[in-house]
Amino acid sequence: MKVLELKNVNKIYNSAEIKVHAVNDVTLEFEEAEFAAIVGPSGSGKTTLLNMIGGLDMPTSGEIIIGGVDLSRLRPSELIDFRLNNIGFVFQSFNLIPVLTAKENVEFIMALQKWPADKREERTLELLRAVGLEERINSRPSKLSGGQQQRVAVARALASRPKFVLADEPTANLDSKAAAILLEIMEKLNRDEKITFIFSTHDPRVMKMARRVITLEDGKVISDEGKE
Amino acid sequence: MIWSIAWKNVWRNRKRSLVVIVAVSLGITGGVFLFGFVEGWSRQRMDNAIYNEVSHIQIHNSEYRKNEEIGLTVQNLNGLSRSIDTLRELSAWTKRTKIIAMLETPWGNTGLKLYGINPEKEKRISRIHNMIVRDGGRYIDKKNPSDILISDKTADMLKLKHYIISDTVIAKLTGGKIPERIIEKLERLKNIRYRSSGDFNEALIAEMGKKETESFGPVISELSRSYRIRSRIQVTISDLGGNPVHGIFRVCGVYRTANTGFDQTTAFVNEDELVKLYGGKEILTHEIAILLNNTDESGMVRDKLNRIAGNNSVSTWRELAPDAALLNDFMIVYYFIFIGIIMLALAFGIINTMLMAVLERTRELGMLMAIGMNRRRVFAMIMLETVFLTFTGAIAGMLSGWVITGILGKTGIYLSGWAEGFEALGFASRVYPVVTIDFIMFTSLMVTATAILASVWPARKALKLIPADALSTK
Numbered sequence: 001m002k003v004l005e006l007k008n009v010n011k012i013y014n015s016a017e018i019k020v021h022a023v024n025d026v027t028l029e030f031e032e033a034e035f036a037a038i039v040g041p042s043g044s045g046k047t048t049l050l051n052m053i054g055g056l057d058m059p060t061s062g063e064i065i066i067g068g069v070d071l072s073r074l075r076p077s078e079l080i081d082f083r084l085n086n087i088g089f090v091f092q093s094f095n096l097i098p099v100l101t102a103k104e105n106v107e108f109i110m111a112l113q114k115w116p117a118d119k120r121e122e123r124t125l126e127l128l129r130a131v132g133l134e135e136r137i138n139s140r141p142s143k144l145s146g147g148q149q150q151r152v153a154v155a156r157a158l159a160s161r162p163k164f165v166l167a168d169e170p171t172a173n174l175d176s177k178a179a180a181i182l183l184e185i186m187e188k189l190n191r192d193e194k195i196t197f198i199f200s201t202h203d204p205r206v207m208k209m210a211r212r213v214i215t216l217e218d219g220k221v222i223s224d225e226g227k228e
Numbered sequence: 229m230i231w232s233i234a235w236k237n238v239w240r241n242r243k244r245s246l247v248v249i250v251a252v253s254l255g256i257t258g259g260v261f262l263f264g265f266v267e268g269w270s271r272q273r274m275d276n277a278i279y280n281e282v283s284h285i286q287i288h289n290s291e292y293r294k295n296e297e298i299g300l301t302v303q304n305l306n307g308l309s310r311s312i313d314t315l316r317e318l319s320a321w322t323k324r325t326k327i328i329a330m331l332e333t334p335w336g337n338t339g340l341k342l343y344g345i346n347p348e349k350e351k352r353i354s355r356i357h358n359m360i361v362r363d364g365g366r367y368i369d370k371k372n373p374s375d376i377l378i379s380d381k382t383a384d385m386l387k388l389k390h391y392i393i394s395d396t397v398i399a400k401l402t403g404g405k406i407p408e409r410i411i412e413k414l415e416r417l418k419n420i421r422y423r424s425s426g427d428f429n430e431a432l433i434a435e436m437g438k439k440e441t442e443s444f445g446p447v448i449s450e451l452s453r454s455y456r457i458r459s460r461i462q463v464t465i466s467d468l469g470g471n472p473v474h475g476i477f478r479v480c481g482v483y484r485t486a487n488t489g490f491d492q493t494t495a496f497v498n499e500d501e502l503v504k505l506y507g508g509k510e511i512l513t514h515e516i517a518i519l520l521n522n523t524d525e526s527g528m529v530r531d532k533l534n535r536i537a538g539n540n541s542v543s544t545w546r547e548l549a550p551d552a553a554l555l556n557d558f559m560i561v562y563y564f565i566f567i568g569i570i571m572l573a574l575a576f577g578i579i580n581t582m583l584m585a586v587l588e589r590t591r592e593l594g595m596l597m598a599i600g601m602n603r604r605r606v607f608a609m610i611m612l613e614t615v616f617l618t619f620t621g622a623i624a625g626m627l628s629g630w631v632i633t634g635i636l637g638k639t640g641i642y643l644s645g646w647a648e649g650f651e652a653l654g655f656a657s658r659v660y661p662v663v664t665i666d667f668i669m670f671t672s673l674m675v676t677a678t679a680i681l682a683s684v685w686p687a688r689k690a691l692k693l694i695p696a697d698a699l700s701t702k
Contacts, residue, residue, distance in 0.1 A: 056598055056696040077602060084600020091699065095595040099236035104229075111229040112600055160600070 003163045003196050004030040004053065009062035011048050011219070022048040023059070024219035030164065033194040035187060035209070037201050040216035046200035047168060049216065053198065054087050054166045055079050067163055084112055088157030088195075090167035094149040096141040102128060102152045103137040109159045127155035130192075131185050147178025154186060164196035171203045183209050230605055234612035238620070241585070245617055248581045252621025253628065255570045256671065260629025261636075263563060264661035268637065270555045272486065272656045274523075277549035279355045280485045283517040284526045286548055287533065290541040292514060296341075298327055298468060298506060302513045303539045311536050312518060317529050319519040320352035325499055326514040327506065330464040331378070335387030335423065340493045342463065344502035344511065346370075353519045356483050356496070362450070365457040365481035373501040376461055376477035379491035380484040384424055388459050388479060391428035391452040393417050400451050406444055410436060414448065425449065455482050463497075467506045475505040486656035563667075567674055574618070574675075575682040582614050582686035593690050594698020607687045614683035615676065622675040626668055633661045 011023040023045045030036060038046050051057035052064060055071050064071045066086055074082055083089075096105045103124050110120040128137050131151035141149050150170060157165045167186075171179035187209060190197050199206055207213055215223040238245050278284060287308065292300040302308065305323075312321050325344030330337060347368040351357045357367040361380055368375045383389040393414050402411055413435045422428035428449060432441045459479050467473045477497055485491055503511045520529060526544040533542045546553035586593065597606060640658040643650060650657050 051696045054598070056699070080597065080600055080602045083598065084602075089595075089599050091595065095592065095699070097233065097592065097596075099233060099240060104232075108229060108233075109599060112605070156599075 001032045002029055003032050003034075003067060004028075004198075005063075005065040006053070007063040007065070009049075009052065009059045009064060011045070011052060011057070012060045022219050023052065026062070026216075026219075026221055028214065028221065028224070030196055030198065032196060033190060034164075034196045034198070034212055035190045036197070036212040036214060037199045037207050037210035038214045038216060039201055039207055044216040045219040046216055048219075050166055050168050050198070050200045054089060055083050084109070085160060086163045088160060088162035088165035090150070090153050090157050090165060090170045092169040092172045094141070094146070094153050094173070096149055096152055096156070098141050101138045101140055102133055102144065102148075102155075105141070105152055106155045106159050109156055113160055123159060124155075127158055128152070130189060131155045132181070145178065147174050147182060150174060150178070150182055151185060154182065154189070158189060158193065158195065162195070164198060167197060167199045169201055169203070170199060171201065171206060176205070179203065179205055230609050231612060234609050235616050237585070237609075237613050238616045241588075244581060244584070248577055248617055249621040249624065251577055252574055252618055252675075253625035255574055256622050256625025256675070257629040257632065259567060259570050259671065260626060260663055260667075261633055261661065262566065263667060264629070264633035264637070264663040265641070265659060266559060266562060267664070267667070268661040269655065269659045270552075270559050271662055272660065273552045274545075274556055276486050276656065277552035278519075278523065278545050280359070281487065281490050282545050282548035283353055284520040284523060284545055285518040285530055285533065285542060287516040287518070287537065287540050287542050288514065290539055293541065293543075296326070296328060296514075298466060298512065298514075300514065302516055305513055308516065308533075308536070308538075308540070311533070312516070315518075315529060315532070317520045317522065317525045319521045320349070321516060321518040322346060322349040322353050323499075323511075323513040324350075324515040324517060325502055325512045327465045327502070329495070331382065331386060331495065332462045332464070333386045333388060333459065336385050338382055338385040338492070340382065340495055342465065342502070343494065343496045344499035345496050346499055350496070353517055356485070359483045359485055360481045361455075361484045363453075364455055364483070365479065367481055368496055368498060369480065370498060370500075372478075372480060373498050374477050375480035375498060375501075376463070377481050377483060377496040378461070378479060379494060380482050381488050381492040382495060383455055383479075383482050385492065386461065387423045388456045388461075389423075389425070389482075390454060390456070391422040391425070391449065392419060392454070393448070393452050394419065397448075397451045401448065404447075406447065410440060410444055425453075428452065455479070457481070463505070465506060468508050473505055473507075475501075477501075486651055488651040567671065571674055571678040575678050578614055578618055578679065578682040579685050581617070582610065582683060583689060585613070586610065586686045586690045590693060590698045590701045593693055594695045594701070597693065598695040598699060603691050606690050610687035610690050611680060611683040614686070615679040618675055618679035618682070622672065626671065630663055630668070633663045636661050637663075 006026055006028045009023055009026045010021070013020040013022055026049060038049060040046050048057065052059050058072060069082065071079065097108065100108060106124045106127055107120045110123060125134065125137070128134050131154055133148060133151055136144060136148060141152070144152065171182060174182060183205060186197055189195060199210065201207065212224070212226045214221055287302055289300040289302055312318065322345065327342050328339065329342035330339050345368070347370055360367060368377050380389070398411060398414060398418065401414070417431055417435055422431060429441065429445060432445050432448065457479055461477050461479060463475045463477055464472055499511050506512070520526060526546070530542050530544045593606065637660050640660045642658045646657070
């Protein structure tokens, strides 16, 4: 089942002196339960593309369709609600809410979706168990290691039962051991929960584990390779 | 959950939040105290005016207040008395004779308004009977027809007051708060009689110096002072025919209110004895004083009485003591000005702090918007943070203001340096601050409104963030 479709997507930044074609005529499709990596050198347009897929930025032209909905047709307020219910985010620098515990950080997104308290609790514990942090549920981010914080971020991204998870260089700030654990967890969740993961990355470990690798250069897709 | 995050966010930068909380708290404490002080002062003046001086309502012959002649008595007294008795709002009322008189002793004289009263009825309407000074005799008694009750100020003018530093006074001062060196100096003034407070004060200054007289003079004066109770006073008034007539009265007591202006122009005698002096068949009524159960009903009762007053004029305490009424009314204006200034200062402090908080959290706010926190919730979160921050300070300020005002409301604040001046204007020199629940409620509302208004700018700043840009900030 198709969860995400990009049709002739372009993003052009117009500054006073120079016109930058950050994403150039990208057409892609992602199916349910994919584990895909978008790779490419710095400035190749990975983050811009990911921002547009996540509805954080709008393409200059082209269509981004998620679950049959064209993002460009949504009003800003509808777009926020759409993100809440359909997209999970994992950021390079974790971006947890520092005043909340691990449990509260995961619960927060479900509270925004107005889940009943008992269901929230149940799902939070289930996810924190899945990322191996059942012992640290009451720890604040400042008391967790980078790897643990990123695992909480993964649990938070999955909490809303999104159609897919966008992870922008999720292992960039982690040591190799923490990165390996995180990747294993994500891969397991991808298999068990049938959730699509789309990464932007430079990390060869992620590329190795990804079942599909899309390479960008100067905003263009230069290769899109699937492997089984 | 937004409430919980907002509350936790307040304590993120403890030092900065505490600075704001302390500033808000100090501002509110100051506001509560100052309001309590002025409110207490105003209420005391109003209470003194109503319960010592003019009551809630007075009725006079309509010409009397312009020209206080002995013949201008209240008209239709019987009809009016019957109507007053039926007033539902009535607490007590009395009739008074009021005559301009000259009081003389062998040592001094003074002119004043002499009231002929029924002591028992008067006690129900005025608190003067509770204001007899220490060792100042007693209130007027109907059984002693020649009684005259004068004020401490009148006693001073008639030289019926003297100051002697006796052995008893020295003994009382020793072992108290008066230092030994002062006692030694006082020994040199022992057993000398001073006939006025001015003379006594001068002697103290000559012996102890100005500074120490200011510090210890009031205590020494209070203990050294005594009155010539039962002294005879010659009272001169004009009789019904306009001829001067004299009578002898004996001082039964000396009173003192907070209003020296009132004190030095007011003395009381038995109405039955006064009638003998001015002649005539019956007691003249120049003034009817009415006390109500509720001060707020004064205007309404005045209007009711005006309909049956005929050729008399009915006045409320507001017209009879306009200074007290003005202060009472001005309080509201004063409050709004003062609280407005505090709130303005508060708003700037809060805006500054919250703008800093928003700028510091740009990335986090971007993340919140990216993962699906809508603008309404972001706005609510910033607003709640501001309200929590402000209210924490406000509650602390109101509590401390309440406690300070409560303590000072019991002990009073003595304005020693300005006592004489204030009392001459009718204002108490010892102020008992009062804080009402209405004031606390209204201040809480003002603080909430200020916090909400002050949160708009920082919250709007947060709303203008573009998630993708906010997330890329370092």
